[in-house]
Amino acid sequence: MTSVMLLSCPDQQGVVAATAQFIAGIGGNIIHAEQHVVGTVGEPGAVFFQRVVFQLPDDHDHAELLTAFEPTATRFQMSVDLRDNSIAMPTAIMASKQPHCLYDLLTRWRSGELRMDLRVVISNHPDHEDIATHMGVPFVHLPVTKETKPAQEQAVLETLGDHGIELVVMARYMQILSDDFIGNYPMRIINIHHSFLPAFVGANPYRQAHERGVKLIGATAHYATADLDEGPIIAQDTTHVSHRDNVAELTARGRDVETVVLARAVKAHLEHRVAVHGRSTIVYN
Amino acid sequence: MTSVMLLSCPDQQGVVAATAQFIAGIGGNIIHAEQHVVGTVGEPGAVFFQRVVFQLPDDHDHAELLTAFEPTATRFQMSVDLRDNSIAMPTAIMASKQPHCLYDLLTRWRSGELRMDLRVVISNHPDHEDIATHMGVPFVHLPVTKETKPAQEQAVLETLGDHGIELVVMARYMQILSDDFIGNYPMRIINIHHSFLPAFVGANPYRQAHERGVKLIGATAHYATADLDEGPIIAQDTTHVSHRDNVAELTARGRDVETVVLARAVKAHLEHRVAVHGRSTIVYN
Amino acid sequence: MTSVMLLSCPDQQGVVAATAQFIAGIGGNIIHAEQHVVGTVGEPGAVFFQRVVFQLPDDHDHAELLTAFEPTATRFQMSVDLRDNSIAMPTAIMASKQPHCLYDLLTRWRSGELRMDLRVVISNHPDHEDIATHMGVPFVHLPVTKETKPAQEQAVLETLGDHGIELVVMARYMQILSDDFIGNYPMRIINIHHSFLPAFVGANPYRQAHERGVKLIGATAHYATADLDEGPIIAQDTTHVSHRDNVAELTARGRDVETVVLARAVKAHLEHRVAVHGRSTIVYN
């Protein structure tokens, strides 16, 4: 079996050795490891981050492994996340009317490209029921109005709970989630914003981009937090545009960037490659 | 000889035909032409833009050509710019201490890549006198303090005037120009801003970018206007960065983007490929 | 109505004026035009290419317009293609087992991004019948073996003929088409090759790329010709890869590039933006 360990702790001597020794001690073989220090090594406040992927000759219970690792974790004041790397993550996709991100994620999931256990598609519109059903994913239609928003969010939360969801992907879901909702899935909701943040925060970024006469448009995938468009960024990209592109054309060009950027961020999260530090992320290779 | 005509007028029927007929009438051969309409064709307010490059069998005086074209221009309410496309544009570069954009423009100029008649390098620091002299360009050192700023700007303007400068390139010149100064060269001063505008307007964009945890950094070349960082954008680009890049590393990565973006914008201007409309540009291919 | 005219002829004086006059004469308003000369202007062998988009106040029969334009065309030895630009092009997609390009084109078509009249999906495998049907496109399953190849190609040609197809898109159709087949649709079949041609011509390009240790992989969309992988290139792109990417990972990364490049080429063709000259293309903006 293959396991993945994500850890962080105050930067100090001996962390890598201690972790490597623990893994060797349980018969593990490190096949990939990457470290990163935020701040200046040797100075107060520096924080050490590490992702280690290792193989174990036999199956292990990861809860037991974590218990065995506890003395090391305590000694270095680590926060640790340890996972069986072969388990696909229970995931829900939320979408509205626009199909591009949803279709793309469905295609990648079906082709085996994503380590995702896609359990449900939730939408405030009925449009995508056919494709979800065709792909073999349960579809839950939960329409929403200004008045019914709290109740609808409650229904979404129940659906997520019923399916044991660990990751929520907002594939151009056009509703702003309440802080309460987000608080239930901290750093577990990935949103795609259709601009290169922090440019063009807020509504109609392609219209804003056209008015400003920019020569590039972009997209940003980030964790949803209470501060709209301010969550830690996971992936971004841009594409060249020109004066010939009107708002509709910018929107079409933008869809391609949104699609690729969201897929890249989701993939990184599913493979336990993302660590959050303040409002930044470390995205391990 | 090869001429280039940049024109704009209210969008209407027959403009292309009238211009093409005029050029055919003086024995010209159109070798490249590109049109663009801002707004919706056929609706009020639509503006027509065109760039035409044509060859004439013999030398012509461009002032006389313009006079000959006047009836057509008047008929369609055109603004017209007509140039001998083989004449290199009298240009000044302004720099401070950072060398990357200056050195790059000098190298491109020497290799014949830019249709630029580089007449003077002006700096508020003496550092680059050697390289300018080595390259055969007069170097004028005009130091500046808070107190001497109006006088220094006056001296810069005189230097530009003495050299018959038509284009001023701010190659990381680290002083904010006054509105008065800019008013002397409207849409004739190109600045490079070290971020993907409109993100990270103002000071220390790489520090801002690092704090926000972005995954891309960029650069923007634009015409200098009274509103700082708000002038019409000519060229932009971005490059991928990661959590491993600290502010110094972002700055180094950013220099590469700044260099390429500024060169691209300067080249477009020198070849009469840029038309300004409001706070946007049309950059012809 | 909006019309688009694609023309080419020996480079000579007065072509642009004559065409513009013709269009003005029938009451047309040129909204976009682009010229290109292959070779050196004024020297023998230079060829002039132009694409003109113009609006007409009333509906016209394009056959009649062509007849009216004949004297001009004859005078300048033009080849001309004249189309109603609002008519979606009758198109067939051919696919095998891999879904990514097919799904992407279906999604773009459904979102109205492509001026494509998608009439049929043809495949040598039954896998994609569901999705095609779900999307409302007839699906024709025409399996093929070495022995049945001529008969199967005949059946494909009949299907194309029955549907009045003008453009065939090979969306990762994994059969090599015979010269005879291709001869039926010259410059009317677009293929996606999963490498940056001319690197890694032939089979298993991602394996070849991995063995060579390249740091970029790419994709090429081109017209199918008798010389495999040698047809005129319409669009290409690349993406960065690293030593961490094994063949499977390169293949997954490559799928994203293939998808975007094929869509870009198909869009250009559908909008009459592609002219072929020898084994190169002019792709108008």
Add this chain to the structure above:
Amino acid sequence: MTSVMLLSCPDQQGVVAATAQFIAGIGGNIIHAEQHVVGTVGEPGAVFFQRVVFQLPDDHDHAELLTAFEPTATRFQMSVDLRDNSIAMPTAIMASKQPHCLYDLLTRWRSGELRMDLRVVISNHPDHEDIATHMGVPFVHLPVTKETKPAQEQAVLETLGDHGIELVVMARYMQILSDDFIGNYPMRIINIHHSFLPAFVGANPYRQAHERGVKLIGATAHYATADLDEGPIIAQDTTHVSHRDNVAELTARGRDVETVVLARAVKAHLEHRVAVHGRSTIVYN
């Protein structure tokens, strides 16, 4: 002090732990480490690669450290390279007439961006003596003809030896080096090829690219080996071009890519980020 260790060995259990323990044992603090396995973990033939950067509280002699590490290295059959990471690498640049790569490296070196101890510029033409001298780098002019080639290469080797050179950068040096010459600096000569290898191997790649009608051009930085254009690739990039770009324009566009790609490869080598395996490279982040 900061040290960097590059190692490779047959893949096996316990390597990471043993190395980390050694570093902890000498009081070192690992600040960055990256592993990579070529082949399949747990199967015969798999090779383990690692780069470790660590800080030591006091200065150490690296030869002594290597001796102390020998038992670990022997036990795991490692090849090891251990360096003081603050020492700039003694480097020579070889150039011909084209200035772009040379000027760019000189500028980066002067701005402190490269950990390079630039000791000499060697050229078969006298053109760049001025700039080298201006920058404070000794310039050695060693002209070459078909007849004098062996003698000239001998003189180059002597110059390299006199200056204690460890890295030779061919910044568009337009002579083909003999196998003998290359044998003196295995994986120590970086060349820039002006195409996206393996496309357009050999002479005049931009002409070849133009004839083939490609929509991208590229550049490849690689170690020079006896097989021309077949050495391990360190860095590559491409840029979009169009039918409007003639051979001269492609060449100009290409210069920008060459410049950036060569600088990227040189930087990676200087920071001990490149490991060679067969004809591929591992380029650590």
